[in-house]
Amino acid sequence: MATRKYSPAYSETSIKVLTGLEPVKQRPGMYTRTQNPMHIVQEVIDNASDEALGGFGSKIVVTLHTDNAVSVEDDGRGIPFGPYPEGGGTVLEIVFTQLHTGGKFNKTTGGAYTFSGGLHGVGASVTNALSHRFDVTVWRDGKVAEIGFSHGTVVRPLAVREADSRVDKKSGTRITIWPDPKYFDSANVPQSELQCLLRAKAVLLPNTEMVLSIKKTGEQQSWKYKDGLRDYLLEGLASYATLIPIFEGERYAESLRMTNNTFAQGEGASWAIAWVEEGPLLRESYVNLIPTPAGGTHESGLRDGLFQALKSFVQLHNLSRKSVKLLAEDVFARVSFVLSVKVLDPQFQGQIKGKLNNRDVVRLVSLLVRSSLELWLNEHVEHGRKLAELVIKQAQVRISTGQKIGKRKSCSIAILPGKLVDCESHDVARNELFLVEGDSAGGSAKMGRDKKFQAILPLRGKILNTWETKRERLFANNEVHDIAVAIGIYPHASNDTLDFSRLRYGKICILADADIDGSHIQVLLLTLFFRHFPQLIDRGHVYVARPPLFRVDTQARGKKPSQKLYALDEGELEIVVDKLRKDGIPSSAWSISRFKGLGEMNADQLWDTTMNPDIRRLMPIQLGYLNFEETIKRMTMLVGKGEAAARRIWLEEKGSEARVSI
Numbered sequence: 272m273a274t275r276k277y278s279p280a281y282s283e284t285s286i287k288v289l290t291g292l293e294p295v296k297q298r299p300g301m302y303t304r305t306q307n308p309m310h311i312v313q314e315v316i317d318n319a320s321d322e323a324l325g326g327f328g329s330k331i332v333v334t335l336h337t338d339n340a341v342s343v344e345d346d347g348r349g350i351p352f353g354p355y356p357e358g359g360g361t362v363l364e365i366v367f368t369q370l371h372t373g374g375k376f377n378k379t380t381g382g383a384y385t386f387s388g389g390l391h392g393v394g395a396s397v398t399n400a401l402s403h404r405f406d407v408t409v410w411r412d413g414k415v416a417e418i419g420f421s422h423g424t425v426v427r428p429l430a431v432r433e434a435d436s437r438v439d440k441k442s443g444t445r446i447t448i449w450p451d452p453k454y455f456d457s458a459n460v461p462q463s464e465l466q467c468l469l470r471a472k473a474v475l476l477p478n479t480e481m482v483l484s485i486k487k488t489g490e491q492q493s494w495k496y497k498d499g500l501r502d503y504l505l506e507g508l509a510s511y512a513t514l515i516p517i518f519e520g521e522r523y524a525e526s527l528r529m530t531n532n533t534f535a536q537g538e539g540a541s542w543a544i545a546w547v548e549e550g551p552l553l554r555e556s557y558v559n560l561i562p563t564p565a566g567g568t569h570e571s572g573l574r575d576g577l578f579q580a581l582k583s584f585v586q587l588h589n590l591s592r593k594s595v596k597l598l599a600e601d602v603f604a605r606v607s608f609v610l611s612v613k614v615l616d617p618q619f620q621g622q623i624k625g626k627l628n629n630r631d632v633v634r635l636v637s638l639l640v641r642s643s644l645e646l647w648l649n650e651h652v653e654h655g656r657k658l659a660e661l662v663i664k665q666a667q668v669r670i671s672t673g674q675k676i677g678k679r680k681s682c683s684i685a686i687l688p689g690k691l692v693d694c695e696s697h698d699v700a701r702n703e704l705f706l707v708e709g710d711s712a713g714g715s716a717k718m719g720r721d722k723k724f725q726a727i728l729p730l731r732g733k734i735l736n737t738w739e740t741k742r743e744r745l746f747a748n749n750e751v752h753d754i755a756v757a758i759g760i761y762p763h764a765s766n767d768t769l770d771f772s773r774l775r776y777g778k779i780c781i782l783a784d785a786d787i788d789g790s791h792i793q794v795l796l797l798t799l800f801f802r803h804f805p806q807l808i809d810r811g812h813v814y815v816a817r818p819p820l821f822r823v824d825t826q827a828r829g830k831k832p833s834q835k836l837y838a839l840d841e842g843e844l845e846i847v848v849d850k851l852r853k854d855g856i857p858s859s860a861w862s863i864s865r866f867k868g869l870g871e872m873n874a875d876q877l878w879d880t881t882m883n884p885d886i887r888r889l890m891p892i893q894l895g896y897l898n899f900e901e902t903i904k905r906m907t908m909l910v911g912k913g914e915a916a917a918r919r920i921w922l923e924e925k926g927s928e929a930r931v932s933i
Contacts, residue, residue, distance in 0.1 A: 292368060292400035292423035299454045302397045307457045308341075308450035309464055311401055314394030315343045315446050320472050320560045322347030323479045328443065332482040333469060336447075339458055340404075344445040349411030352418075352429065361429050363407060363418050367399045368425070395446075399423050404449035410440050422451070468562070470494045474503040475560050475611050500543035500609045504553065508607055511550035514661055515654040518647055519543040522639040523613075533631060533832065535615040540636050542573065544608045546658060556610040558617050558627050565620070567627030569612045571885035572636025578602045579637065580644035581662060588652070590659045592667075600701065601666040612636060630886045669698055688753035692717050692727040704757060704776040705816065705882070706730055708783040708792050711870030712877075716782065719874030720882055726776065728757050733792055737799045738910045745803060754799070762803040769806055779813050780889060782881065784868040785820040785839065797892065798910050805894065814889040818869060818881045823847050825861040837880050839888070 295302050304310045312333075319331045328347035335341055352363045399405045405420040406427075415434050419427030434441075452458035462485070469481040473494035480495040496502050501519050523539030556563045556570050563569070578599040585591050612632065620626040648655035687693065690713075696702055704726045707713045713729025720727060734750040742762045746752040755761050759775040781796050783789035793815055800813050807813050819837035821844045827833040838844035844863070851861055866872060872880070881887050894902075908917045 292370070292396060294370070295397050295400040296422070296454075299397075299401055303401065305455055307455055307459060307461055308401070308448075309460050311398040311450060312341050312343070312448060312460055312465070313468060314398050315448065316468065316472070317561060318395060319343055319345035319347065319444070320476065323476050324560055329478065330480045330482065331469075331472070332484060333465065334484040334486065335460065335462070335465075336486050338449070339460075340447055340449045341460055342445060342447040344443065346440060346443040349409045349442045350407075350444050352409050352411065352416040352431065361418075363409070363416065363429055364425060367395055367405070367407065367420060368423055370396050396423075398448055401451055401454045402448050403451040404447075406447040408445045410434060410443050415439055466492065471503070471555065471557070471562060472560060474499055474609070475557055500541060500611065504543040504545055504607065504609050507553040508545060508547060508550075511547045514546040514548055514605075515651075515657055517543055517545050518644060520640070520643040520647075522643060524635060524639075527638055534635055538613055538615055538635060540569070540573075540610065540612040540639050542608060542610045542640065544573075544577070544606060546605050546661060547607060548605060548661065552605070553607040553609070555608075556612075558612050558614055558619070560611075561617075561619070563619075563625060563627055565626035567620070568629055568632040568886060569610060569614075569627050569636050572633040573608065573610055573640055574599055574603050575633065575885075576637040576640030577606065577644060580641045580648065581658065583645055584648045584655050585659050585663075587649075588656070588659075590656065590663070592663055595663055595666050595670065597662060597666050598669070601662050601669060604665045605661065610636075628886075633885050686756070688728065688757055690729055690753070691757050692720075694720075694724050694726040695722060696724045698724070699774055700777045702726065702776045703778040703780055704728060705780045705782045706754065706796060707869070708789060709868075709870060712782070712784075712868065712872075715869065715872055715874050715877045716882070719876075719878035721878075725882065726757070728753065730754075730792075733788075734795050734799065736795060736910055736912075738802055738906065739912055742803060751799065755804075758804075758807070760804065760807060763806060765805040765809070767806070771810075774812070777812060778889070779807065780816045781814070782816040782818070782869065785818050785866065786868070789868075794910070798906065800892070801894075801906065808892050808894050811891060811893075813892040815892060816881050817888045817890060818866070818872070818877070820844075820866060821847075822864050822866065822876075823851070823861055824864070825851065825856065828856070828860065835876075835879075 299305055303314075316331070316333065319328070322328045322345055323331065328345050330346050332344045333341065334344075350363060350366065352361055354360075355362050355365050399420050400423040403421060405423075407416075407418050407420075409416045413434050414431055416429060416431045417427070418425065418429045450458060450460075466483060469483055473479060473481040474496050477496060477499045480493055482491065482493045484491045501517055504517060519542060521539070521541035523537060524534035525536050526539075527534070554570075556566060556573075558567075558569060578597070581602050582597055585597065591597075612627075612635075614627075614629060614632060616629075618628045620628055648658070692713075694702055701724045703724060705716055705720070705728070707716045707727055707729050710729050710731070713727055716727045716729075730750055734754075735748040737745060737748075737751065745762050746755070757775065758779060759773040760769065760771070763769055779800075781793055783792040783796075797813075797815075800808055804813075817839055819839050820841075821838040823836040823838065823844070825834045825836065836847050838847050848863075852858075869877065879886070908914050908921060
């Protein structure tokens with residue numbers, strides 16, 4: 272009998288606690304993009320921009336040096352450099368060497384920053400950790416302070432001298448970064464991306480000059496926009512005529528005059544919007560000057576506000592056409608926009624901050640934009656009529672396309688599964704199919720869905736493990752058969768020629784409980800799609816819906832109404848609870864409940880947390896061709912019938928990484 276090889280002993284000495292900046296160095300991908308150093312440079316630019324946003328400083332200079340170093344210099348207030356009041360060194364040492372440290376946590380009156388992109392006190396510390404050299408110079412209170420770091424450690428202690436009025440500026444901060452190439456695929460900051468960022472910052476900070484100096488070529492560029500968003504949008508659409516004049520505006524929460532207003536003073540949005548009949552679209556959004564390329568709830572609010580305003584205009588002026596029902600995508604189809612919002616406490620998706628998650632921002636932006644556009648359209652009726660004509664034409668094209676697809680599908684001999692609760696729309700790009708675990712959850716999903724474009728297919732128990740099932744044997748399993756017939760695409764290989772005109776849903780969403788059994792069902796369904804429907808994954812049609820595991824109920828307090836907050840897992844729950852404590856809410860004023868399964872959620876909760884396109888979280892599934900063979904091997908080990916021994920060894924090695932939810 273062969274001797275089994277066990278992994279090294281797992282004991283108390285195996286446990287490590289990463290302190291300081293070590294977590295960043297160990298897992299840089301958790302804190303930044305590792306393709307190039309652009310994001311760690313942006314973190315420093317964002318800090319300088321927050322100073323200008325607060326009204327301190329009017330010029331930011333970014334310099335690309337010949338040795339790949341990057342300097343960012345502003346004329347703001349300058350970072351304080353005295354001893355930290357609670358001990359542990361100077362403020363300059365602490366803010367650059369300790370995570371979750373900074374001046375942007377206090378958003379109340381009297382705080383250093385009311386509105387800022389910085390939230391977590393992490394950005395500049397990450398930049399320092401991933402740089403082999405990091406130098407800081409501060410001008411403040413008639414003095415000049417300098418300090419130097421390497422890989423997050425002080426190598427040149429803080430030195431303070433009196434400022435020389437002949438050569439030193441009055442106030443400001445200069446940070447010079449030498450990114451460490453070992454953490455990035457490329458050590459170079461992409462110049463075009465940096466230019467776009469600086470130009471966008473200049474747009475969002477009217478009368479603030481952004482300068483880029485390139486030492487290697489001696490070139491210098493600067494951006495300063497007097498009319499902000501409007502100039503930027505017109506510049507981007509210079510080659511194409513707009514249907515109507517630019518619709519621009521800037522409004523804040525206090526202008527809403529609503530009872531029980533949950534928005535803080537100063538929260539609001541500014542925008543410039545254009546409709547074009549042809550050509551590429553320009554769409555950019557920002558939150559507290561932070562670019563959000565993945566969009567988020569502020570863009571959803573803009574979309575809803577435009578739709579509601581135009582629908583109201585069409586109804587008021589009797590412009591609607593028979594059998595033409597306008598949808599939000601008809602209004603949004605030919606929209607170019609630049610949107611900038613200010614949010615007191617923005618919640619971004621991850622440290623990279625590519626997407627805004629605040630649910631209440633949907634309502635805030637929608638209300639601000641809708642009321643402004645309704646007024647504007649009724650003051651410019653001819654422009655409104657032109658816009659209504661364009662939108663109705665878009666709706667007619669959508670309906671016509673859907674009817675053609677419907678006719679093609681009607682020729683199919685396949686009979687849809689009886690338990691499929693189909694949607695009304697024939698627009699494949701918009702339609703969604705939710706594969707739901709269990710009849711109980713399926714019932715909640717049926718009642719909570721938007722029946723116009725969301726279909727539900729309840730699944731009974733765990734489907735067949737299809738990793739080693741031959742294609743011709745798949746339909747012997749009823750669940751697999753129903754999934755294939757409902758989707759309209761039959762099992763295939765990655766190189767098969769398929770007729771995607773039969774596809775019935777643009778998104779196929781796996782919706783299972785947020786527990787171990789639910790994860791197992793997800794794996795079985797992903798196995799089915801990966802093995803037998805690979806082109807659906809390759810074309811971006813397969814998603815995993817992420818329902819929350821916890822709900823936190825808070826009591827009403829003052830003008831603040833009661834709230835229901837949701838958390839995907841223990842990590843998010845800890846963040847929610849920590850925020851409640853920081854807001855001064857006693858533990859007696861909130862309670863935590865754990866969902867045992869989707870069946871425990873009522874229809875409204877399931878819609879709010881998991882099915883509403885504006886605020887849900889869907890995880891797209893990708894094939895990962897960069898390591899495709901390794902993926903095949905790993906999947907075979909995990910779900911292959913003859914791989915029990917390999918799975919056991921793998922579990923013994925990886926068991927210490929498992930987390931158990933109670």
